[in-house]
Amino acid sequence: MSVTEEIKQRLDIVDLISEYVPLKKSGRTYKGLCPFHQEKTPSFVVFPDTQGWHCFGACATGGDIFTFIQKREGMDFTEAVRFLAQRAGIELVPGSEGGAQQAEVRSRLRSVMEAAASFFVAQLASPGGQLARDYLAKRGVGQAAIEEFRLGYAPNAWRALSTHLLADGFSREELAEAGVISEGEEGRFYDRFRNRLIFPISDSRGNVVGFGARSLDGSEPKYLNSPQTPLFDKGKLLYGLDRARDGIRQSGTAVIVEGYMDAIAAHQAGYRNVVASMGTALSEAQLQSLARLAKRFVLALDPDAAGSVATLRGVAVAGEALQTESAASFDGGLLRFERRLSAEIRVAVLPQGRDPDELIREDAAAWQRLIAEAKPVVDYYFDVALAEAELSDAKGKVRFARRLLPVIARVPDALERAHHVERLARLIQVDPSLVERELAAVRRNAASAPDRDGLDGLQGGRDDSGQGALPEAFGPEEYALWFLSQNGSALAAANEALASLGSEPLSEADFLDPANRALFEALAQFGSGGRLALRSALSGDLRRRFDWLESAGAGEPEASEDYVWHDGIYACFFLRSRRLKHEARLLQLAQEGEEDQAELRQYALAVDKTRRQMQVLTRALASRSLLKAKE
Ligand SMILES: [Zn+2]
Secondary structure, three states, rough: OOHHHHHHHHHHHHHHHOOOOOOOEOOOOOEEEEOOOOOOOOOEEOOOOEEEEEOOOOOOOOOHHHHHHHHHHHHHHHHHHHHHHHOOOOOOOOOOOOOOOHHHHHHHHHHHHHHHHHHHHHHHHHHHHHHHHHHHHOOOOHHHHHHOOOOEOOOOOOOOOHHHHHHOOOHHHHHHHHHHHEEEEHOOOOEEOOOOOEEEEEEOOOOOEEEEEEEEEOOOOEEEEEEOOOOHHHOOOOOOOHHHHHHHHHHHHHEEEEOHHHHHHHHHOOOOOOEEEOOOOOHHHHHHHHOOOEEEEEEOOOOOOOOHHHHHHHHHHHHHHHHHHHHHHHHHHHHHHHHHHEEEEEEEEEEOOOOOOHHHHHHHHHHHHHHHOOOOOHHHHHHHHHHHHOOOOOHHHHHHHHHHHHHOOOOHHHHHHHHHHHHHHHHHHHOOHHHHHHHHHHHHHHHHHOOOHHHHHOOOOOOOOOOOOOOOOOOOHHHHHHHHHOOOHHHHHHHHHHHOOOOOOOHHHHOOOHHHHHHHHHHHHHHHHHHHHHHHHHHHHHHHHHHHHHHHHHHOOOOHHHHHHHHHHHHHHHHHHHHHHHHHHHHHHHHOOOOOOOHHHHHHHHHHHHHHHHHHHHHHHOOOOOOHHHO
16 A cells, blocks of 8 residues: 555545534535635535545635645645655654664553553443443343453543543553543543443454444444554554464464454354454555465455445455565465465455344354355456446447456466456457457556565655655556656647547646646646656656656557557546546535535536536547557
8 A cells, every 4th residue: 555545544534624624514525615715605525435625616626635735735745745644643754663762662551551451341341331231232242252352341431541540550641642542622631432332452462452442322433443553553453363363374264354343253153263454445564464374365345345446455455465475485486376375365245234243143154155155356356347337338348348457467377367368358249369468568567667665665664755656557647647748749739639628628636646646747847848858857756657657658569659649638538537527426426415506506507517528528538449449
């Protein structure tokens, strides 16, 4: 995961923007007065689902947390990454590790956590813990599991735990650093967890390092975790791993579920090889801790989340993390064999409408079957892509193929790859050799890209720019950037073509990847001088990205200049049409909670305008097919 993705995952956009703009909930979105232009009625909308924002008023632009901070704080992209990384508690420069003092602090914090866990356990057994005990009984959690997982209860009081711990001789600073109290204004503080069921989260050695806490009275959020502390890094831990270690080793399989209750239910039913990802996308570090124990992984996915982008990314991370690890420890003839073995990741999609813990409790055999029949990752990708594909026209087929080719390209085994190529060709009804050729191009691009930071890079700290990670593939954004950078007049030509269709000039908002946005901004400023002038205006990671694009672009099939020109403009159209589609969706979301009739009409007009523009672009895009052009 790149540092920008990690920051996005840790910071909530609604929390962040609320500090600058008063926001009001409206349906699935939040609205407020735009901080970037003067207005009386709110047209600034924040989307928790996509973690984005958009001004539908005079600005007519939007973005993510990085663009918001850039605009609001007047920072450039790198500064915004630094600013937000600090907020998210992510260290960009390798910190000075070790030191006796640091070890002392950590050991002291571990004592705080242990004392807190014992306190919560005692509270669960006390008369005050009735509500929590009732809840556990209702969810079928028995006494043995309660004891094994050291479940607890945080009383419904402002300072129950803190009073107890202060009396035990811990200092207030220590409580704050351990994340068990929250500090308010004027020196006030209170217990972080109140009236909640407590799940202690342990490191692999069984030390309690954090807590997950479920609300019992319907208060939000439903689940509250410990904040980032010197001991607790949610992105690196798996819930239940200390209990599941032996089960995973013995069965050779690690099953990864999402929730605390799911993991507990599985263990209670005798499936001891189950851990929980605690709701976040899987990280390399999490998988690495499992890869030492087992060769087979099953991700048990919630049907609602199974097709989501975050989940797909998690699955992709899983594949790459495991392949990277084995690639580091084997070479030569063994490599392919070992790689294939260690990359065996399967996906089980749970039946609709049932939580895993329910399923396990009511029908343990069905659970076992589900895990045994989990599908290989590539098959899972096929399923997801198929569910969303429109294979009735050429454009739909191309989109479908483009989605699957990078996945197939990552399969290390040639025979297995050939199998997937056959299947893809059959589905889009083209000759397999054509798919083979497209795949070769994808693989060539991947091979010509400089090595991306592997696991070693992650462990040794990061570079501090935040733009360090290179693109994952030579996708439409990268292709457009490469095309635009090759010729000083390309951007003007693309803008002219867009204008001829009634569309505005390209802007950084047409790019989703924050680093690509930054590169586009530089390009808009310096690109007209040609590629060498542009390159000399870039520094550090933007230059690395530029060079990567140059080498990836050089891997494009030999073709006439016309061909490149055509494809470049095509890529720009694609980005714009994607953005319009996105904006139409955002507009509709924003509409949902709106009651003011005049406002609603405004939204309807805007949706209409966006749709019309999109249609014009879609027609322009459909006038030729990419696959055909390569024949
Ligand atoms: Zn605005």
